[in-house]
Amino acid sequence: MMPNLLFGDNQFFGINHMSEEKARAQALQFQDIKEVFKTLDAAYDEGIRTFMCTTHDRVEEICNYVRANPNRYRDYTFYPCMPYAHKYANAATEEGVIGAIKKFAPDSGAWSAAVRSGVSLAGKDISGITRLLIDSEMKMFKGLRTPVIFLQNVVVDLLLGLGMTEPFAVFSDHVRAKYNAEPGFITMNLPLLLDVLDDLKIDNPIVCSNINKLGFRMCGGLGAYEEALRERRFRAIAMSVFASGAIPASEAISWVCDQPNVEAIVFGASSRSNIRSTKGLVDQFWKNGHKLLA
Amino acid sequence: MVRLALVGLGKMGLSHLSIVRAHPEVNLVGVCDPSRFMLELLGKNAGLETFNDLETMIERARPEAIIVATPSRFHGEIVRVALERGIHVFCEKPFCLDWNESADLSELAERKALVNQVGYHYRFVASFQEVKRLLEANAIGDVTHVLAEAYGPVVLRAAGSSWRTQKAEGGGCLYDYAAHPINLLNWYFGMPARVGGTVIKKIFSRDTDDEVYGTVFFEDGPSAQISVNWSDESYRKMSVKLSIWGKAGRIFADRQECKVYLRDGTESVTGYSKGWNVRHTTELTEAVWFYVRGEEYSAQIDYFVKCIASGSHENVNSFAAAAQTDQLMSMMRDDAQAVISAPSASPSVQQRKRVLFGRLEEGRAVTNDAKFAFWR
Numbered sequence: 001m002m003p004n005l006l007f008g009d010n011q012f013f014g015i016n017h018m019s020e021e022k023a024r025a026q027a028l029q030f031q032d033i034k035e036v037f038k039t040l041d042a043a044y045d046e047g048i049r050t051f052m053c054t055t056h057d058r059v060e061e062i063c064n065y066v067r068a069n070p071n072r073y074r075d076y077t078f079y080p081c082m083p084y085a086h087k088y089a090n091a092a093t094e095e096g097v098i099g100a101i102k103k104f105a106p107d108s109g110a111w112s113a114a115v116r117s118g119v120s121l122a123g124k125d126i127s128g129i130t131r132l133l134i135d136s137e138m139k140m141f142k143g144l145r146t147p148v149i150f151l152q153n154v155v156v157d158l159l160l161g162l163g164m165t166e167p168f169a170v171f172s173d174h175v176r177a178k179y180n181a182e183p184g185f186i187t188m189n190l191p192l193l194l195d196v197l198d199d200l201k202i203d204n205p206i207v208c209s210n211i212n213k214l215g216f217r218m219c220g221g222l223g224a225y226e227e228a229l230r231e232r233r234f235r236a237i238a239m240s241v242f243a244s245g246a247i248p249a250s251e252a253i254s255w256v257c258d259q260p261n262v263e264a265i266v267f268g269a270s271s272r273s274n275i276r277s278t279k280g281l282v283d284q285f286w287k288n289g290h291k292l293l294a
Numbered sequence: 295m296v297r298l299a300l301v302g303l304g305k306m307g308l309s310h311l312s313i314v315r316a317h318p319e320v321n322l323v324g325v326c327d328p329s330r331f332m333l334e335l336l337g338k339n340a341g342l343e344t345f346n347d348l349e350t351m352i353e354r355a356r357p358e359a360i361i362v363a364t365p366s367r368f369h370g371e372i373v374r375v376a377l378e379r380g381i382h383v384f385c386e387k388p389f390c391l392d393w394n395e396s397a398d399l400s401e402l403a404e405r406k407a408l409v410n411q412v413g414y415h416y417r418f419v420a421s422f423q424e425v426k427r428l429l430e431a432n433a434i435g436d437v438t439h440v441l442a443e444a445y446g447p448v449v450l451r452a453a454g455s456s457w458r459t460q461k462a463e464g465g466g467c468l469y470d471y472a473a474h475p476i477n478l479l480n481w482y483f484g485m486p487a488r489v490g491g492t493v494i495k496k497i498f499s500r501d502t503d504d505e506v507y508g509t510v511f512f513e514d515g516p517s518a519q520i521s522v523n524w525s526d527e528s529y530r531k532m533s534v535k536l537s538i539w540g541k542a543g544r545i546f547a548d549r550q551e552c553k554v555y556l557r558d559g560t561e562s563v564t565g566y567s568k569g570w571n572v573r574h575t576t577e578l579t580e581a582v583w584f585y586v587r588g589e590e591y592s593a594q595i596d597y598f599v600k601c602i603a604s605g606s607h608e609n610v611n612s613f614a615a616a617a618q619t620d621q622l623m624s625m626m627r628d629d630a631q632a633v634i635s636a637p638s639a640s641p642s643v644q645q646r647k648r649v650l651f652g653r654l655e656e657g658r659a660v661t662n663d664a665k666f667a668f669w670r
Contacts, residue, residue, distance in 0.1 A: 018574050019574070086530065096456035161312025161315050162311060164336070
C-alpha cells in the first residue's frame with residue numbers, strides 16, 4: 001500500500017515552473033544541505049515519510065544522511081525517479097547523444113564496442129544498456145528502501161513518441177527482479193501511455209502525471225484524464241495538483257480528492273507550515289478510503 | 295496526413311522525431327542519418343524506415359515535408375535539395391552559417407510556394423508571444439532600450455567532442471545560444487541598422503566561443519544589448535530573458551512569466567492595469583496534444599504541419615525571418631573582429647592626443663576607419 005501523500009523534491013533543486021525568481025530563492029534557501037534535511041525532517045514529523053526524488057547529485061547526500069541516522073529514519077522510504085535529465089541533455093550538447101549515454105553507463109565495454117564498430121544491436125543489447133543505466137542511477141540508494149522506482153517523464157515521453165517502447169518492459173522487469181520494486185512511470189501524456197503499457201502487458205501500472213483542475217500539462221485533455229481515472233486499470237499518482245500555484249490550495253486538493261482512483265498526491269513545500277497545511281487539506285478531503293501510513 | 299521525413303538524429307532530431315511520430319496528422323515515412331548505430335537502433339526498435347543517404351530517402355520515401363536537424367553546417371545544402379524537389383522544409387536553427395545562402399533559400403522557398411520554417415522555438419513560448427502582443431498594442435509606448443539575455447550550463451570545462459563545440463560546424467555560444475535572444479529581437483523590432491561593441495570570447499572551449507555580448511541599434515527604434523554566456527553553472531538549464539524599457543512602462547519576460555509595469559492606467563491592452571501585472575505560463579500557455587520537453591517544441595511542429603495542411607505561407611518563423619538572425623549574427627562576428635587595440639608604449643598618451651587633435655584641427659573627417667587606422 002502506498003501512502004496517500006508523497007514528498008517531492010523540486011523545491012530543493014531550484015525547480016519552479018511558475019517563476020525563476022522563486023526558483024532562485026529556493027536554490028538559495030536550500031544551498032546548505034542541512035536546510036534540506038530540516039525540511040525533510042519537518043515532513044517526516046508531519047507523518048510524510050516517503051520522498052519521491054530525482055537522481056540529482058544532491059540526492060546522494062540525502063541518502064547518506066538517512067543511512068547515517070537509521071534510528072531517526074527507520075521507516076523512511078525513497079521513490080527514486082530516474083534519470084535527472086539535464087545532466088544527460090547537457091552532456092549530449094557537449095559530447096553528442098551517443099557520447100552522453102557512454103558517459104553515464106560505466107563498465108559498458110560492450111556498449112562502447114557496439115557504438116564504435118556500428119555493429120547491429122539486437123533487442124537484447126538495448127535491454128543490456130537500459131539495465132546498465134538503471135544500475136548506475138540506483139547506486140546512491142544502496143541499502144535504502146526503494147519500493148517504487150520511477151522512469152522520469154522526459155524519457156518516458158520521448159520513448160512514447162518515438163514508438164520505442166520496449167525499454168518500458170525492460171525497466172519494469174529489471175526493477176522488479178533486481179530491486180524488488182514496483183515500476184512507476186511519470187508522463188505528461190497519460191491516456192497515450194496507458195494504451196502502450198496495456199500493449200506491453202504491464203498490468204495495473206503505477207503512473208504519475210499532472211492531475212489538476214486546470215488541465216495544466218495534461219495532454220489529451222482534462223476529459224480524457226477524467227475518463228482514464230474512471231475507467232482504466234492503473235494506480236494514479238497526482239502531481240502538479242496546484243498547477244504551479246495557479247489554483248488555490250483548498251480548491252486544488254478538494255478537486256483532486258474527488259477524482260476516482262487517485263492513490264497518492266506528490267507535492268513539494270519549503271516550509272513546515274506549508275507541509276502541515278497541505279497535509280491538513282488532504283486529511284480533510286481524502287475520499288478514496290486510503291489512510292496515511294503515519 | 296502529411297508524409298514527413300527527418301534528417302539528422304542528434305539531440306534535436308530525436309526530440310522532433312518523438313513529436314512528429316506522435317502527431318495524428320503526420321505519417322513519418324523515413325529518417326536519415328550517417329550513423330549506422332542510430333539507424334539500426336531506431337529501425338529495429340521503433341520500426342522506422344531508415345536511410346543513410348538523403349537522395350535515396352527522397353526518392354523512395356517520397357516525403358511532402360522534411361525536418362532538417364543536422365549539424366548547422368549542412369543545413370543549406372540539404373534544404374536546397376529538398377526545396378528543389380518541391381518539399382516543404384522545417385530546419386533547425388541557426389538556419390545557414392552564411393546569411394546570403396539563407397536569403398537565397400528563402401527566395402527559392404517563396405518562389406516554389408513551399409512552407410518554410412526554422413526552429414526558433416522561443417517564438418512559440420507563450421510568455422514571449424505575450425510580449426509580442428503587448429508591443430504590437432503599444433502597451434509600454436515607444437521602446438527605448440532592450441536587454442536580451444541567455445545563460446546556461448553547457449560548457450563548464452575544457453572538454454567536448456561534438457560538432458557543437460566546433461566553430462566550423464556551426465557550434466558555439468553565438469549560434470547555439472545567442473541566436474535565440476537575437477531572433478526574438480528580430481521578431482519584435484526587425485533588422486537593426488548597425489551593431490557595436492561586440493565581444494565574442496572563449497572561456498573553456500578550445501575551438502569556439504562561450505560568451506557573446508554586444509549592442510545593436512534599430513533605426514528610429516530602440517538600442518538593445520545582448521548578453522549571453524553558456525558557461526554559467528549558476529543556471530540549472532538554459533534561461534532566456536528579456537527586459538524592455540518603454541516610455542510608458544517596462545516588460546520583463548522569461549519562459550515562466552511575463553511581468554509588465556505600466557505607468558498609466560489607459561486600457562491599451564485588455565486585462566492589464568496601471569502598475570505591475572504578472573502573467574504566468576500556466577495561464578498563457580495553450581495546451582498541446584503531446585508533450586516531451588516543453589509545449590513550444592510541440593507547438594512549432596504542429597504549426598508547421600498545419601501550415602502545410604492549410605496551404606498557408608504566412609509563417610511566423612520563416613526562412614526570411616531566420617535569415618535576419620543569420621545576418622545579424624554575421625554582423626556581430628565582423629564587429630567583434632574589428633577591435634581597437636590599446637596603443638603600444640610609444641608614442642605617449644600626450645603625444646597621441648596632440649596628433650589626434652592636430653588631425654581634427656586640420657578638419658579631416660574622422661570616420662570609423664580613420665579612427666581604426668589611427669589607433670592601430
